[in-house]
Amino acid sequence: MLHETIKIDLPYKELGLKEGNATITTYIKDIFPNDQDPFRRPLIVICPGGGYNHHSPREGEAIAIKMLDKGYNAVVLRYSLAPVTYPAQLYEAAYTMKYVRDHAGEWDVNPDKIIMAGFSAGGHVAGLMGTGWNSDELNYLLENVLKCSHEYVKPNGMLLGYPVITSGENAHRASFEKSLGDNYDRYIDTVSIEKRVDKDTPPAFIWHTCGDNSVPLENSLLMAEALRKQGIPFDYHVYARGIHGLGLGTRETATKNMGHFEPQVSGWTESFETWMGVMYE
Secondary structure, eight states: OOOEEEEEOOOTTTTOOOOOOOOEEEEEEOOOTSSSSSOOOEEEEEOOOOTSSOOOOTTTHHHHHHHHHOOOOOEEEEOOOOTTTTTTTHHHHHHHHHHHHTHHHHHHHEEEEEEEEEEEEHHHHHHHHHTTTTTTGGHHHHIIIISSTTTGGSSSEEEESSSSOOOOOOOOOOHHHHHHHHHHHHTTTTGGGGHHHHTTEEEEEEEETTTTTTOOOOHHHHHEEEEEEEOOOEEEEEEEEESSSSSTSGGGBGGGGTTTTGGTTTTHHHHHHHHHHHOOO
């Protein structure tokens, strides 16, 4: 396995931002061209949650290893946290998309099957990229730094687990306070993901729980509604039980004393695999 951590190298000062500290950690299966035909595997870019204050340790490697088990490759994007503010995380997501597409041939990855995944606040990062790949926000970065087209950094799909979506009435307010900092008033409407969805937004797989009292269910409901209005295909799964931050819902992502252990939601990975087969095979 190719397992390494790469520091994202962006000219933050040139971009008008505080110096970031984002990294990409790879989970790429070994290739044996003398013994096997190419797999051209899908690749999942995973953004852990943590309210833009930290990266949840349960929403990174554990998710990546589960994706490997499904036959995919994976990378974990640990985007910059507060006090580094928006749009740094969007730029880092674009950088990551270019990085993985640049390495698709080397990694036996199908460049047309790259999914941007995120959980909680990481879902907000994934949503920013899924709805912002074609935006003017990326013009300078793509033209002068990454030197590629908007289409080159477009995710082919999104996986959103209990995502932070709306900056409106049902917002997870702390995420926006951390991610926007002193620019809160300037950007608060801009970063409401459901308002950014357009006809070019990629398909999505979304899951949430009714019992989520941290990031209310209305967040994913608004996202599903916005996708439906634009005719974008999506799967949407809501589980009857479960608190926020469940990860896989298994022992592997449980906290101490079996907190965040909710086996009834663990089937989301099988549902996601089915969705992948329907959408991309």
